Amino acid sequence: MATFLRHALDKLCWLYYQYLLVTCCYVMEPWEQTLFNFIFISTIDMVFYTTYVFVSIHVYLATRFLLKLHFVDVIHIESRCSSCTS
Amino acid sequence: MEVGTAHSEVNPNTRIMNSRGIWLTYVLAIGLLHVVLLSIPFFSVSLVWTLTNIIHNMGMYIFLHTVKGTPFETPDQGKARLLTHWEQMDYGMQFTSSRKFLTITPIILYFLTSFYTKYDSLHFVINTASLMAVLIPKLPQLHGVRIFGINKY
Numbered sequence: 001m002a003t004f005l006r007h008a009l010d011k012l013c014w015l016y017y018q019y020l021l022v023t024c025c026y027v028m029e030p031w032e033q034t035l036f037n038f039i040f041i042s043t044i045d046m047v048f049y050t051t052y053v054f055v056s057i058h059v060y061l062a063t064r065f066l067l068k069l070h071f072v073d074v075i076h077i078e079s080r081c082s083s084c085t086s
Numbered sequence: 087m088e089v090g091t092a093h094s095e096v097n098p099n100t101r102i103m104n105s106r107g108i109w110l111t112y113v114l115a116i117g118l119l120h121v122v123l124l125s126i127p128f129f130s131v132s133l134v135w136t137l138t139n140i141i142h143n144m145g146m147y148i149f150l151h152t153v154k155g156t157p158f159e160t161p162d163q164g165k166a167r168l169l170t171h172w173e174q175m176d177y178g179m180q181f182t183s184s185r186k187f188l189t190i191t192p193i194i195l196y197f198l199t200s201f202y203t204k205y206d207s208l209h210f211v212i213n214t215a216s217l218m219a220v221l222i223p224k225l226p227q228l229h230g231v232r233i234f235g236i237n238k239y
Binding site: 043047050 | 121122124125126127
């Protein structure tokens with residue numbers, strides 16, 4: 001158990017090291033790293049939030065369009081759709 | 087030329103756009119740019135598409151038509167020192183597959199942008215100017231041409 005945790009921690013440290021290298025954070029000053037990480041993590045969070053809100057309805061509408069179901073009336077969609085407003 | 091392998095290519099810039107997977111990566115990178123811009127809450131869809139088009143064309147202009155030479159040493163005594171990447175591609179041969187691909191991509195992006203901006207006149211002017219800036223340097227007649235000596239050395 002302890003060795004498994006140690007290996008997992010080593011792996012995480014290695015992944016963080018790769019992140020620092022790929023994004024050139026490795027050469028930055030600490031304040032530059034903080035600023036870059038703040039912008040980077042904010043952007044990723046915004047992308048995930050947008051995906052969560054909009055992907056389901058987009059996939060649903062695309063499926064309806066591609067299967068030619070948009071002529072069919074669907075009654076109870078608003079209650080299940082997270083991005084629709086009543 | 088397979089990227090990351092040992093090769094005997096004198097100037098890898100000439101064949102890098104023919105590498106395996108690079109066209110798909112290019113399209114996915116445009117998609118990623120678009121998704122990131124879409125995630126910004128206060129940008130409208132029209133503005134996002136216009137921004138995608140402009141940023142893509144600006145990046146293309148800078149990296150393909152402004153920056154000259156190679157970032158690495160080449161064994162050909164610097165033949166490509168004064169050439170942009172576009173002029174180096176396929177050793178100057180015109181209408182190769184990669185050149186056609188890189189010509190068509192901004193055009194398709196322009197079509198999509200025009201549609202999603204609902205053909206608004208201000209967006210039209212901006213997007214058309216941006217497209218012209220990226221299409222005109224690709225013409226074969228402008229190979230090696232430096233207008234008013236800009237970017238000559």
